[in-house]
Each structure stands twice: as C-alpha cells, then as structure tokens.
Amino acid sequence: MKSKQLWQGADGIDLPPAIKEPAEIITFATYLSPIQQRNIVNAFNGGAYDMAAEYAWKKAIVKLKDTIGTLGMTFIGEMLNRPDIDEYSAIDSVLTDYSTIQLAEQLGVIGKTAALKLRQANELITHYFSKDATEDLDYVEAFDIVKTSVKYILGEQDISIALEFSKFRDRLLTETMPLHDKQLDQVINSPVFYLRTVITILITAIKTEIGAKLENALGNLNTMLPQIWDKLSENDRWNIGSTYRDVTASGNSIAISGVKTALSKVGGFDYVPENLRSNTFIKAAKQLIDVHFAFNNFHNEPMAVKKLATLGRTIPAPALMDCIQAYLVVLLGNHYGRSNAAVPTAENELAKITEERWLKYFEKGITNDDIILEKLKHHDMVGYFSDFLTKYQLDEFSDLPNKIQPLYNAIVNNSASTVRRLSEGFINQIK
C-alpha cells in the first residue's frame, strides 16, 4: 500500500517570482517588527550581508524553537532520543538549528520543501560563520538565506504544530483506539518517520502520565506494536525496550504490565537494554552529530569524536546505530570538506566495529538513517564511504535484503549517481 503523509506542514508563503530586493522581501516578514525589518534592510544597504542573513536566520530559528517548545521538553527529549533532556532543560541548550529543522519537519510545523531549503540555508550559515571559512557571505547567498527565512517561517502568520498531529496526539492519550480505526490504520501504513513520532508520543506518556492517559497509551501501544514492529527502525525498537527498562526500574506496575504484554506480542525483549551504559554512548553520539551540523564543526569535531571514542571499546547494542551514524558523519564530512583532525579517530573507531555489526547496519540501519542517506547524495561522500569499505574488507556482503543490496553494491563500487538515486528513494520512504 502506498503510504500517506499523516500531517504535513506548510511549504511557505507565496512570494512574487520577480522579487529581488531585500526591501521588497522583508515586507512579507510579518513576524518581524518594523524596526527589525529595517535593521535587515539597512544591513544589506551597508554591505553587511552576513549580519543581515544571520539576523533573519536567528529570528526564524527562534520562532521554530518556540513552536516546538510548546510540546514540552520531555517529549522533545524522547523525539531526539536524548534521555538527559527533561522538563527543566532549556530549549536553546538542547536544540541545535539542525535538530530544530528536523523536528519541525517531523511534527508538521514545516513541509518537506521548507525543510530542504532551511537545511541548505543552515549549511551555508554554519560554513560562512565558521573559523575555517576563507570567504565572506556574498549578497546573493545572504539574500537567499533571508528569502528562505521569510518564505518558510517569518512570513507565516500562524506557524504551529500541525493540527492533524495535535488532534491525533490527543486521541492517542484520551481513547483506546480499535485496530480498524481509520486514523490508526493510516498510521500503521505510514512511513517510519511518522511511526517514530507516534511511538514517541506513546512512550513519553507511558513514562510520565498516570490514570486514564497512561491506560490509553498502553492500550494503543498494544494495538499498534504487532502491526508496525517489522517496519520500525532499530533505534525505535531500542526506545521501546528502554521504556520497559525505565518503568521496571521505577516500579510503575501498570506501565510494566502494559509494555510487557506489548513486547511479548512481538518477541521484543531482545531490545531491552541491560543497563544505562548505552545512554552515555547515545548522548555522546548525538552531541557529535550536533557538533557536525553546527558552527565551527571542523574545529569542534575532533574533541567530540574523541569523547565518543574514549567511552569504551565495545559499543553497547542499543547505541550501535547512533554511534555508526555519528562516526560516519565525520568520515563523510559535508559539502565543504572534512575535519582532518577528526577523520582518523572516526575511521579507526568504525574499523573496530565487527563485520557482523556492519552487516546489521546495512540490513537494518542505513535505509532508516536519513542523515547518512542525505550525505550519500553527494559523490565525494560516497567516495569516502566506498574507500573505507574497501580498505577494511567490508565490501563483500552479498546476502543483504533485495531492496538494500543494490545500494550497498553502488556504495562499494563508488557509483555516485546510482547511490544518489537509491538514497533519494529510501529518504522518500522514510518520510
């Protein structure tokens, strides 16, 4: 069955195609006060293009963060798979610009195109504001960043969490839905991206709610899990297993009973972590990803990758996908290159991962890994991955699932255009 998107954010306001001047575009930025609008235009007029772009960008990201923040920090922590985030964490300190865009897309605050354009703008900003930048942002690039900020965020009158998402979230916690409920059926047949969000809503409620909301979350988990287990990514499965561990540790007998029944139905106890050690690895891996997508990434990656590498020789199973992803972003780099000081550590750590675990990554991880798939749209990065697999004799897997083997073969053979096409296909399936 072809999957449908359950909630979809807006893809920006309509701007006149001929618009070319900052003064014209800024009048559409209804979120900004007249003084703020004037500041941006003045910066352009004075040749301070970087200041203009940064100002508009910061305002846009703050607006996105505010919107996402309305869902509560515990929920955000679960969405980011960051157990260290709780209700008292400050949103500014936990959400990078990159993760803000990712979450906004996932929650239907912005649409797919908006997310793509904003990610590109973010990459430009982080590059030009990094120590390694050898040139300044020019007029065209600055104008493009401002235009993207206005079109997708600052010009939107009522940017908010998608109504369909909010309504469905309410339903998940206020009623136990029957299996053949139309909306539930739609969720069950939706891409991993949406399943992850729904699972996150449920496990957040299971950990934090009591009474009817807890009962409903458990009821809905039990209805849904057998239907979606095969589609869930490894990380999502570990999240459910970790939830079982958490509620068991805290003695929440109602939640233990409900999650236990759900995991029994799918034979999911293999995904219950024995201890909290994996949380430390996951946190360090997420921090490395944050650093990679933030300012001065080439300068900061060596420290962050070292921090992850020194946690221990063996990566705990629940953290495996996160750690491979984190080391790979360093190995593959970005449009502007790689962090030369960080790459050897990342490569060394990736080389330590056993063949069996790499096989698992290709079987179950890569096609749900939108960050790596995005990188594999670029030929340089395919080349780095291909070199690595060949160098460490990880280039002979031949029994991968039918859908995945061609992608693996294309990476190994450094066939950048094929990898790009196949990666795009998988990204579309995820979202």
Added chain:
Amino acid sequence: MLSVAELEHSSLRKEVLNAIGNFLLMENFKMPNVGIVKDGILNIIDLISDYYEEGKPLFPEVIIVSNIEFLDSIIPKIITIKRQELTKEEFGMAIKLCAPLATSGWIIFVEVNGSEMRYGLVSADVDETSPSIHSQVVGDLKSGESEHSVAYIRNIGKKVVELSGIKNKVIVSLNLEPLGDYSKNELNKLCNAATKDCDADLVVKLNTYFEKLIDEALKLGHGNLIGIVRDTEENIAKVKSGLKVNGGIYLEIPIDFQNLLMQTQEGDSQSSVNLRSHGAIFQAMLNHDGITIMTDKGKILGYHMLIADDVRPGDKLTGGARSKAFLSMTNCGHFEFCFYKSQDGNLKIWEKQ
C-alpha cells in the same frame, strides 16, 4: 483382626506428588522427562519448607523454567552454577549449592531443557524500586503471552510452600495444622493502605516498592505487627498521646518513603542508596518486637510499640501474645488498617469500616 486389604496408608508424599503433577499439566510442562521434574519439585518443596544452613534459617526462592528465554522479560542478570544431565537428585543439589547465595534479590533458577538441566542464580533488580521476580513472573505483573512454562516455588510459612505458575497456584502444607488463609493478597492490601493518601503519580510505584521491601522483611522475621494511621497533624498527635503502649519509639522525624522515592526519580545513585539505607532500617524495625506504625502517606512513624491489652467482652482470642496485641490494635480505635503475621506464617488483616 483387620485384613491387609483394609489397611489405609495415608501418604503426604503421594498427595503432594499428585498436586505437583496436576500443576505441571496445567502449566503446560510438556518435556519428555516431566516425571523427573515432578520428583525434583517435590524435593525442592521438602527442602525449602524449613531450610537451615549452619543453624541459620534461609528462604531461597526457586524458579523452574522450560527455557531460559522465559526470563528475558524480567531484565535478568544470570549466574550459571552448573549444567548437567537431568536427574531428580540434582534438584536438591541445586538448592544446596545455591541457597546460601540466594539473598538480596537473587533467586535460584533451574532450566530444564530436554534431558539437560542447568541451574544458578538470577536477579531482576534494575533499581531499588523495581518489582520482585515473583511479582513479575507469577504475580500481578505476569504475562500470559509466553510459550514457555514456569514453576515458582517459595516458602510462605513454617513448613508451608507456595508453588505458582502462570495459570494456577498450589499451597503445600507439610505440617498437620489447620489450613491458614494464604491467598487473600494481604500484603497487597497492607501496601495499598500505607499509600492511600500519597501523591497520585507515586502511589503505584510506592506500592510496588513497599510490597517487595515488606515481603523480604516478613520472611526473615519471627512474626510482625504493622498498623496504619491517618496522616494528619491532628491525628498523629492524637495517636501519640492516646495510644496506650509500653515502650516503643516514635521517630523524631518520620521516615518519609514518598519523599525518598520521589528523589530517586531523578535517577542519581545517591538517591537510590538513600532509599536503600532507609529501606534496610525499616525492615529491621518491622522485625523488632511490637508494632511498627506507618501512616497512609508512606511514612514510618514509630516502631517497637508494645500495645496495652484492649480485649473486649465477647472477643474471640486465639493464639499467643501477638494475637492479643493484634486484637488490641483493632479495638483501640487509632488504626485504619492492621496487619499480623504469626511466627508460622499465618497472616491476618483488619480494616476499619
């Protein structure tokens, strides 16, 4: 003169073996050597009904599974002691080797797999507040979804052993005393009363915690009395001034388990150690002579309270001093809930109507 045909031979062994056989059938134990398992369980029941090691009573609990995978759902830590061919004698050896180690949440497991068996120790303690293995496997938190079979054996009184599975439970009394009431879930009711007025988001967790903690204490004690009072400033003052006791200690600052538990939600190890330390002292108080007084907000108010006799005309008094104290507790008017465990394991509860 009686003929041989009229001679009646009443055998406790035969009776118990029959009960175990029915139990195994109900629990779907289908391995070819189920007869050996039946004899092995009998051996275990006999041993743990009154187990001593160097003069010290021990209360090992034993779980027999048809496949170790059954334990996956309790997040187990497993230490294997021995693997060998399945024999009925080896069940007894498992108890002898493992019983001294089966403390602090560790219980004995026996996996029977075809003609092989392995045994050792298993723990399900994830945190201070995680529920007991008994509760997770055959108690309130059991799951009926597993394809594997389980038998859980534990001592619940002097010469009295409980054999539980997913579907049924058998109480085996190896004494000739009248049957006690063993299946009214008294401990659960006590814990409900002790958390009745706690914060809604902590009630369930505190209940689980108390159930495990008090259950462990009851096993080690020679009999216990626990009384629950309402937690208002006015009522506590009234109890302290009105309850007639000889001796006993009211704590200057009551131990507030609701608060201790709330602190552990932060997930730091210090809070967990703090809860464990106070849990240990509460267990020691429970096993001191006299009544331990708790409030319905999960606080420990006092212990070692030797209540003055308050026996009314018409009261039916059976048993010794502890029974009389229990009767006095129910008569005095200060308690909302009273709990009694005799030395031989009988339980009684009373709730104010």
